[in-house]
Amino acid sequence: MSRFGLYTKFTTHDSQRNALVEILLEAACEMEAVEGCILYIINTPDNDPNSVWVTEVWNDASAHQASLALEGARELIQKAKPLIARIEQIKLNPLGGKGV
Protein backbone atom coordinates (compact mmCIF):
# COMPACT_ATOMS: atom_id res chain seq x y z
CA MET A 1 0.00 0.00 0.00
CA SER A 2 1.08 3.58 -0.60
CA ARG A 3 -1.80 4.64 1.58
CA PHE A 4 -1.70 7.60 3.91
CA GLY A 5 -2.81 7.50 7.54
CA LEU A 6 -3.30 10.19 10.13
CA TYR A 7 -4.12 10.40 13.83
CA THR A 8 -5.23 13.93 14.72
CA LYS A 9 -5.69 15.02 18.33
CA PHE A 10 -7.87 18.09 18.74
CA THR A 11 -7.79 19.76 22.16
CA THR A 12 -10.80 22.03 22.54
CA HIS A 13 -11.38 25.00 24.78
CA ASP A 14 -13.30 24.00 27.95
CA SER A 15 -16.77 22.54 27.33
CA GLN A 16 -16.43 22.76 23.55
CA ARG A 17 -15.79 19.09 22.84
CA ASN A 18 -19.38 18.07 22.10
CA ALA A 19 -19.74 20.91 19.61
CA LEU A 20 -16.53 19.83 17.85
CA VAL A 21 -17.66 16.18 17.80
CA GLU A 22 -20.88 17.25 16.02
CA ILE A 23 -18.89 19.11 13.38
CA LEU A 24 -16.51 16.19 12.87
CA LEU A 25 -19.40 13.73 12.50
CA GLU A 26 -20.80 16.08 9.85
CA ALA A 27 -17.38 16.06 8.15
CA ALA A 28 -17.45 12.25 8.24
CA CYS A 29 -20.79 12.35 6.36
CA GLU A 30 -19.19 14.52 3.68
CA MET A 31 -16.36 11.96 3.45
CA GLU A 32 -18.82 9.20 2.51
CA ALA A 33 -18.85 10.67 -1.01
CA VAL A 34 -15.08 11.20 -1.21
CA GLU A 35 -13.61 8.24 -3.04
CA GLY A 36 -10.02 8.51 -1.79
CA CYS A 37 -11.14 8.44 1.86
CA ILE A 38 -11.11 4.91 3.30
CA LEU A 39 -11.50 5.66 7.01
CA TYR A 40 -12.56 8.74 8.96
CA ILE A 41 -13.43 7.84 12.56
CA ILE A 42 -14.22 10.23 15.40
CA ASN A 43 -13.14 9.02 18.86
CA THR A 44 -13.08 10.42 22.38
CA PRO A 45 -10.63 9.19 25.05
CA ASP A 46 -11.89 8.36 28.53
CA ASN A 47 -9.32 10.33 30.43
CA ASP A 48 -9.40 13.75 28.81
CA PRO A 49 -12.68 15.71 28.66
CA ASN A 50 -11.37 18.25 26.12
CA SER A 51 -9.87 16.04 23.46
CA VAL A 52 -11.02 14.23 20.32
CA TRP A 53 -8.95 11.88 18.17
CA VAL A 54 -9.70 11.42 14.47
CA THR A 55 -8.38 8.30 12.72
CA GLU A 56 -7.99 8.67 8.96
CA VAL A 57 -6.81 6.38 6.16
CA TRP A 58 -6.59 7.69 2.59
CA ASN A 59 -5.68 6.12 -0.76
CA ASP A 60 -2.66 8.42 -0.79
CA ALA A 61 -1.45 11.71 0.71
CA SER A 62 -2.64 13.73 -2.29
CA ALA A 63 -6.24 12.46 -1.85
CA HIS A 64 -6.10 13.74 1.74
CA GLN A 65 -4.63 17.07 0.66
CA ALA A 66 -7.29 17.53 -2.05
CA SER A 67 -10.08 16.88 0.47
CA LEU A 68 -9.06 19.89 2.56
CA ALA A 69 -9.91 22.16 -0.38
CA LEU A 70 -13.48 20.80 -0.84
CA GLU A 71 -16.08 23.47 -0.19
CA GLY A 72 -17.91 21.45 2.49
CA ALA A 73 -14.65 20.73 4.30
CA ARG A 74 -13.56 24.36 4.21
CA GLU A 75 -16.86 25.48 5.71
CA LEU A 76 -16.59 22.92 8.51
CA ILE A 77 -12.98 23.91 9.23
CA GLN A 78 -14.06 27.54 9.62
CA LYS A 79 -16.87 26.47 11.97
CA ALA A 80 -14.53 24.30 14.05
CA LYS A 81 -11.60 26.72 14.38
CA PRO A 82 -12.96 28.82 17.29
CA LEU A 83 -13.53 25.65 19.35
CA ILE A 84 -9.97 24.33 19.03
CA ALA A 85 -7.08 25.23 21.32
CA ARG A 86 -4.46 22.86 19.88
CA ILE A 87 -3.96 20.30 17.09
CA GLU A 88 -1.38 17.49 17.17
CA GLN A 89 -0.91 15.02 14.31
CA ILE A 90 0.88 11.73 13.76
CA LYS A 91 1.43 10.87 10.08
CA LEU A 92 1.40 7.16 9.35
CA ASN A 93 2.10 4.65 6.61
CA PRO A 94 -0.64 1.98 6.85
CA LEU A 95 1.06 -1.32 5.97
CA GLY A 96 -1.96 -3.61 6.07
CA GLY A 97 -4.34 -5.31 8.45
CA LYS A 98 -8.02 -6.01 8.91
CA GLY A 99 -10.69 -3.58 7.73
CA VAL A 100 -8.72 -1.50 5.19
Next chain:
Amino acid sequence: MSRFGLYTKFTTHDSQRNALVEILLEAACEMEAVEGCILYIINTPDNDPNSVWVTEVWNDASAHQASLALEGARELIQKAKPLIARIEQIKLNPLGGKGV
Protein backbone atom coordinates in the same frame (compact mmCIF):
# COMPACT_ATOMS: atom_id res chain seq x y z
CA MET B 1 -21.93 2.72 19.42
CA SER B 2 -20.52 1.11 22.55
CA ARG B 3 -17.49 0.16 20.51
CA PHE B 4 -13.98 0.06 21.87
CA GLY B 5 -10.99 1.65 20.15
CA LEU B 6 -7.29 1.51 20.83
CA TYR B 7 -4.14 3.15 19.49
CA THR B 8 -1.08 1.18 20.60
CA LYS B 9 2.45 2.50 20.10
CA PHE B 10 5.14 -0.15 20.20
CA THR B 11 8.72 1.09 20.50
CA THR B 12 11.13 -1.67 19.50
CA HIS B 13 14.75 -2.20 20.35
CA ASP B 14 17.06 -0.91 17.57
CA SER B 15 16.58 -2.58 14.16
CA GLN B 16 13.74 -4.79 15.41
CA ARG B 17 10.84 -2.91 13.85
CA ASN B 18 10.57 -4.94 10.64
CA ALA B 19 10.46 -8.17 12.65
CA LEU B 20 7.67 -6.76 14.83
CA VAL B 21 5.73 -5.54 11.77
CA GLU B 22 5.83 -9.09 10.35
CA ILE B 23 4.42 -10.51 13.60
CA LEU B 24 1.69 -7.86 13.76
CA LEU B 25 0.66 -8.50 10.12
CA GLU B 26 0.40 -12.18 11.08
CA ALA B 27 -1.77 -11.17 14.06
CA ALA B 28 -3.96 -9.14 11.67
CA CYS B 29 -4.49 -12.33 9.59
CA GLU B 30 -5.63 -14.14 12.74
CA MET B 31 -8.06 -11.26 13.41
CA GLU B 32 -9.79 -11.84 10.04
CA ALA B 33 -11.59 -14.75 11.71
CA VAL B 34 -12.38 -12.90 14.96
CA GLU B 35 -15.91 -11.57 14.68
CA GLY B 36 -15.70 -8.85 17.33
CA CYS B 37 -12.69 -7.26 15.61
CA ILE B 38 -13.69 -4.50 13.18
CA LEU B 39 -10.31 -2.87 12.52
CA TYR B 40 -6.73 -3.94 13.13
CA ILE B 41 -4.31 -1.82 11.11
CA ILE B 42 -0.52 -1.82 11.34
CA ASN B 43 1.14 1.55 10.65
CA THR B 44 4.64 2.98 10.77
CA PRO B 45 5.33 6.70 11.30
CA ASP B 46 7.82 8.51 9.04
CA ASN B 47 9.79 10.17 11.78
CA ASP B 48 10.63 7.33 14.17
CA PRO B 49 12.50 4.25 12.87
CA ASN B 50 11.75 2.16 15.98
CA SER B 51 8.02 2.59 16.37
CA VAL B 52 4.84 0.95 15.11
CA TRP B 53 1.26 2.12 15.74
CA VAL B 54 -1.64 -0.32 15.71
CA THR B 55 -5.17 1.05 15.20
CA GLU B 56 -7.91 -1.18 16.58
CA VAL B 57 -11.71 -0.98 16.72
CA TRP B 58 -13.72 -3.70 18.48
CA ASN B 59 -17.43 -4.36 18.96
CA ASP B 60 -16.84 -3.79 22.67
CA ALA B 61 -14.05 -3.91 25.26
CA SER B 62 -14.83 -7.50 26.22
CA ALA B 63 -14.34 -8.71 22.62
CA HIS B 64 -10.89 -7.13 22.71
CA GLN B 65 -10.09 -8.65 26.08
CA ALA B 66 -11.20 -12.12 24.93
CA SER B 67 -8.98 -11.91 21.84
CA LEU B 68 -5.84 -11.63 23.98
CA ALA B 69 -6.52 -15.10 25.35
CA LEU B 70 -6.78 -16.79 21.91
CA GLU B 71 -4.03 -19.36 21.39
CA GLY B 72 -2.75 -17.75 18.16
CA ALA B 73 -2.61 -14.32 19.80
CA ARG B 74 -0.78 -15.65 22.86
CA GLU B 75 1.88 -17.29 20.68
CA LEU B 76 2.40 -14.08 18.72
CA ILE B 77 2.64 -12.03 21.92
CA GLN B 78 5.38 -14.35 23.21
CA LYS B 79 7.23 -14.04 19.89
CA ALA B 80 6.93 -10.24 19.90
CA LYS B 81 7.88 -9.56 23.52
CA PRO B 82 11.70 -9.71 23.12
CA LEU B 83 11.54 -7.14 20.29
CA ILE B 84 9.62 -4.53 22.30
CA ALA B 85 11.17 -1.89 24.56
CA ARG B 86 7.99 0.05 25.43
CA ILE B 87 4.23 0.01 24.88
CA GLU B 88 1.95 3.08 25.16
CA GLN B 89 -1.82 2.92 24.66
CA ILE B 90 -4.65 5.38 24.13
CA LYS B 91 -8.11 3.94 24.86
CA LEU B 92 -10.87 5.44 22.75
CA ASN B 93 -14.63 5.51 22.36
CA PRO B 94 -15.35 5.43 18.63
CA LEU B 95 -18.41 7.66 18.10
CA GLY B 96 -18.94 7.12 14.38
CA GLY B 97 -17.56 8.02 11.01
CA LYS B 98 -16.69 6.48 7.66
CA GLY B 99 -15.46 2.91 7.37
CA VAL B 100 -16.67 1.46 10.68
